[in-house]
Each structure stands twice: as C-alpha cells, then as structure tokens.
Amino acid sequence: MFGLTALELARIQFGFTISFHIIFPAITIGLASYLAVLEGLWLWKKDTVYRDLYHFWSKIFAVNFAMGVVSGLVMAYQFGTNWSYFSSFAGSITGPLLAYEVLTAFFLEAGFLGVMLFGWNRVGPGLHFFSTIMVALGTLISATWILASNSWMQTPRGYEIINGVVIPVDWFKVIFNPSFPYRLAHMTVAAFLATALFVGASGAWHLLRGNDTPRVRTMLSMAMWMLLIVAPIQIFIGDIHGLNTLKYQPAKIAAMEGHWENTPGEGVPLILFGMPDMEAETTRYAVEIPHLGSLILTHEWNGQFPGLKEFAREDRPNSLVVFWSFRIMVGLGVLMLVLGVWSLWLRWRGGLFRSKLFLRFAMWMGPAGLIAILAGWFTTEIGRQPWIVYGVMRTKDAVSNHSALVLSTTLIVFIVMYAIVFGTGISYMLKLVAKGPHPGEDEAPPHDLDQSQRPARPLSAAPDDIDPSPY
DSSP, rough: OOOOHHHHHHHHHHHHHHHHHHHHHHHHHHHHHHHHHHHHHHHHOOOOOHHHHHHHHHHHHHHHHHHHHHHHHHHHHHHHTOHHHHHHHHHHHHHHHHHHHIIIIHHHEEEEHHHHHHHHSSOOHHHHHHHHHHHHHHHHHHOOOHHHHHHHHHHSSSSSEEEEEEESSHHHHHTOTTHHHHHHHHHHHHHHHHHHHHHHHHHHHHHHTTTHHHHHHHHHHHHHHHHHHHHHHHHHHHHHHHHHHHHHHHHHHHHTTTTOOOTTTTTTEEEEEEETTTTTTTTEEEETTHHHHHHHHHHSSSSSOGGGSSGGGGGGGOOOHHHHHHHHHHHHHHHHHHHHHHHHHHHHHHHHTTTTHHHHHHHHTTTTTHHHHHHHHHHHHHHHTTEEEEETEGGTTSSOOHHHHHHHHHHHHHHHHHHHHHHHHHHHHHHHHHHHHTTTTOOOOOOGGGGGGSSSSSSGOOOSSSOOOOO
C-alpha cells in the first residue's frame, strides 16, 4: 500500500485507532467532572438551570462513553495482533497495569454508571450525587493507569530483563516512573480544556442562533471560567513537562525544536517556523528568536541542550512531523488562553453573551482541545521513535510477522468501519448538542416506565427521537 512497509502500516493502523479512541476518553473525563459540578450546584442552590444542564449533558456523556468503550476494545486487541513481540517482551508490566485499570476504574464506572444515568427519580439525591462523583473518579483513575503504562514505555524504571523478557522488580518505580506525574497532569488538564471548549462552543452556537436562555448562558459562562483558569495552568504544566522530557528524552526535545547542533557559548534560538530536513540535517526557512529556546528549555540565557546531530541517525525521531505537531499543540494552547482572557474582558464589559465575533471564535474553537490532544500525542509517540520502550526495545523488533498486504487490507477495513460507526455516533452526538437544553428534562416519575421500558445500556440514556444517520 503506497510502498509502505509492514512496520509503517502497523504504526499507521495503531495511530489511526488510538487517535479515534483518545477523543472519547478525553471528553468522558471532562464531562464526568462537569456533571458532578452541575449536580453539586443543583443540590446546593436548587436552581433548575443546573438540573436541566445535568440532564442535557448526561445524554451526550452516555453516547460518548459508549463510543469510548467500543474504540478502546479495538485498540487493546492490536497489542496481540500487530505487536505480539512487544506483548511477549513487556506484557508482564503493561498487562497488569491495564488489568488494574479494568479492576478499579472500569468496574467503578460501570457499577455507578447505571445509577447516574437512570437513577435520578429512583434513588435519593445523596446516592445519585455520590454515583456521579464515583463515575467522575473512575474516569480519573482510568487515566492514571493508562498513563502509568504509557509513561513506563517513555521512561522505563523498576524492571529487569531476564531471558529476554521484562520482569517487574519494583512496582512503585514502574508506576511512578520519572515522566508519569507530568504526563498525567498534562493529559487530565487537557481533557478539562477540551471539554470546556466543547461546552463553550455549544453555548456559543445556540446564542448565535437566537437561543438565548439562562441554561445556554450558564453553559457558556461556566465553560469560559474553566478555560480562563485552566489554560494558564496547562501552560505551566507544559513547561515543567518539557524540562522533564529534556532530562530523560533529549532526542525528542531536539526533534521538537528542530535543533541540530550547539554553538559553544551561545544561547539556542527558538525556531518559530521552519522545515526540518532529516537528510540534509538542517532546518530550512527557519524563523528564529535568539536565546528564547535556551530560556524556555533551560531557564538560562545561554543554556545549552543537545542537537539531533549528537544522536546516531538510527536513533533520531522524525523531526519534520514532531516539529509541526508540537507547534500545532502550542499554537492552539495560545488561542485557548486568548479566548479565556477575551471572555474575562467581555464579562467585565457586560458583553459576554452579545459579542458575535467572540461567539464565532468560541464556536470555531470547539474542536481545538481535541486537535491539541491529538497533536500532543503525535509529538509524544512519534518523538519516542525509534523506540517502543525508550532505550530498551526498538519498534521494529516489536511488530508481529504480518505481510504488508494483510496490514493494508485491515487498515482499509478499519477506515471504512470507523467512518460508518463513529461517523454515525459523532453525528448523533452533535445532533443532541444542537437540540439544546430544555427546562424540566427527564422529570418523568419512575412509575411511568414499566419493566420492559427500563434502559439496559448506557446508550439508552440518549433519546431515541433523533435520527442518528449522518445523511
């Protein structure tokens, strides 16, 4: 397929499936916490606006949760089908970590999800609120185990290699490896940002169409407060995460910066834009700011960090891809901060809900958080290459013995099936968003539903009066 090798096709296939998957857990993490806040405000203030927003976003959460589970199962199977040598080599660490995620986070979510989605009129308010909090906690615990596993692959610790197989010798070091705290914080905050932008875009969309209600205003206002608070926090986390990456994965930093070699005694410039050329070992058309690279990455005016030429050619990540994926992530992060500050200024001037230019900007920024998450994951994973376990196992040694034809065929099948299944699911979710929150949603008493009508699946929490077809 297009002259690609089996290894390249296996990487593309995993990248495709994980890119689809990651957007659903990200929104699930953010929406679960948002629902807990909404229900807490409803119990505290008894304002029906928060209750109606809870019911509105719980339907979208149900659809998103269902798609996340399905996409996650497909991705998990690829460890055995496409990356069997990796599973044999490191399965004694990655396997238990993923099992802990199921035994703790997934069981916690599944145990309380039914009460959260269907128990509003069936259990007391205290138990229902507790269930919502447990689901939100479950999403965070899930992220913790997944990030622990992936972070171990980035900065492996607490293991020995015996007879060609990784053996864990210190689980504390395995889990709390050097990059884990930074990557967990970065991903969790990214999920909150992505959800705030999604919720804010929904509110802006409704206001631009004249649906100016207290529920829509509250939705937009809460999203902008979240964005204003969390965007600067994410910038700070990104800075310390970068310092950690420089210490443990300097080749990745060199690739991200498009930096090839040091000039002794001189500070490293920040390359704003350019085209890294892996063959010529240079970054063409570079637009630079002197010393700024040193200030950001070492916090010193003339600080030095390794260039790509200090690493063997076979140990260098693809700088062209990583350079631009990193800049997409950072550029969108700056726009998020601009949107948050702009909202504060408009709020002070009393024009938050009336400025059409701001509302259009907020609406178009709706997918920015998810795009930034994808760009960040591309930076992290492609920047780790050519290693699947950094410094321990190369990616080419981890792939299963499949032919390029087999991988091409399965990749095409994945693309077609994902377009149909998840295209329909995403279209349905967007139609739920377009319907908007209404007063008195889900107020039917429990005796109005007989046993045969009781929902049995998370997706049943979404209404069935919306055509899910994208056409």
